[in-house]
Amino acid sequence: MNVHLLLTILVTVLCAGSCVAQSWYTGEEPLRRAVIQKDVLSDCNRNADSDVVNVVSTGIVPGEGMRPSITVELANRHNRTGRKYAVYRVDDSGKSRRAGSVKRPVWGVVWGYRDNQNYHAVLMRAGNDDFYGYQLPELQFTILTVADGDTLVHSHWQRIASSAIRPETDYNRLHIVPTQGGYEILLGDERECRIGFCRDDRLFGDRAGIYVGRGACVELKSWKVTPCEYPERQVVWEPEALNEYLRHSTDPTEGVYEFLQASSSSLNTRLGGNYRLALVANGTNYLLVYESGAQRFNDQWQTGMVKAVLRPTGLANLFDVTWFDAEHKPLKEGVKAMIGDNGVLTLHFSREGVIIEWNRAFGPKEQARDARQFDGNYPTPGSSVIP
Secondary structure, eight states, X not given: OOTTSOEEEOOEEEEETTEEEEEOOOEEETXXXXXXXXXXXXXXXXXXXXXXXXXXXOSOOTTSSEEEEEEEEEEESSOOTTOEEEEEEEOTTSOEEEEEEEESOOEEEEEEEEXXXXXXXXXXXXXXXXXXXXXXXXXXXXXXXXXXXXXXXXXXXXXEEOTTOOOTTSOEEEEEEEETTEEEEEESTTSOEEEEEEOOOOOOOSEEEEEEXXXXXXXXXXXXXXXXXXXXXXXXXXXXXXXXXXXXXXXXXOEEEEEEEEEESOTTEEESEEEEEEEEEETTEEEEEEEEEEOTTGGGOOTTBEEEEEEEOSSTTEEEEEEEOXXXXXXXXXXXXXXXXXXXXXXXXXXXTEEEEEEEEOSOGGGOOOOOOOOOOOOOTTOEEEX
């Protein structure tokens, strides 16, 4: 299969006031029909030239320290071994004409989806013929990541046989589970069968959905997304793009924030660095993006990684915070942020007894403000750290 096939993204966006919800695409075209009947989505693709995806928002966006855990129950009605399924093209007169047939149409799940150049996918197709019915049910699968149009294949097409697989055209339950460094792919009602591992933990976008190859007719019976807290190690802003964005920003809150001072009521708690951070909007939230200044575990930090997520509380200039420590572990219990009219950003860690302040740098980077330096001593072994 050519994984660079054109993917047609068809997402219906429903708006109600300031609340935006996304639903599965439904509709009928010359070479595609997607309908929902009795709570089952059926998406059939007869196009000879392109695979398609049908995606919805997971509500889990890059850079906010969460990953989607997805459980889906789906079937490909065009998945019988030894069968071929007709595909078509539309000619210049607008008529659909047969353009051959496809054996083993491809189907599966995509996630972390931004566009047809950036996503993860686990794709499946029919297994080998079993004329006598003696073999375990089987499928063939591949796991891949497409980033900026380049494809990294984590598992090439290979066979998997298991009693947990429901063969032919029946529904299979598929699980995509975030783990350290990527996503584990499992099959079966109780995750009995491990398919493989996607060795890439990035989220390119907030969407996920089903992959419908040429000649496939996929039915989606159930769809469940569970947010899983996940340490951020992802560069979400390239330095040049971040500088360019801030240079043209009209949001008075956004900008570069220079470390000002820190205080702690505990001798066992120390700041891991005098951080220089950029504050950028991310939907209704704000991200504190790391630029420089890490002293503890500084080899684990790159410019453009997320240091904190600020979520509005309903009170002006007061935010709930998820802060990622030196090892990218999230802290959020009792963490609040305030942004003053004087350009000072203050983070309060009530459980740790720590207050940190940054001052918005209004001038060029070369004119960094003098800051009253926190003592910066590293904690003694066994001490807690707020890096």
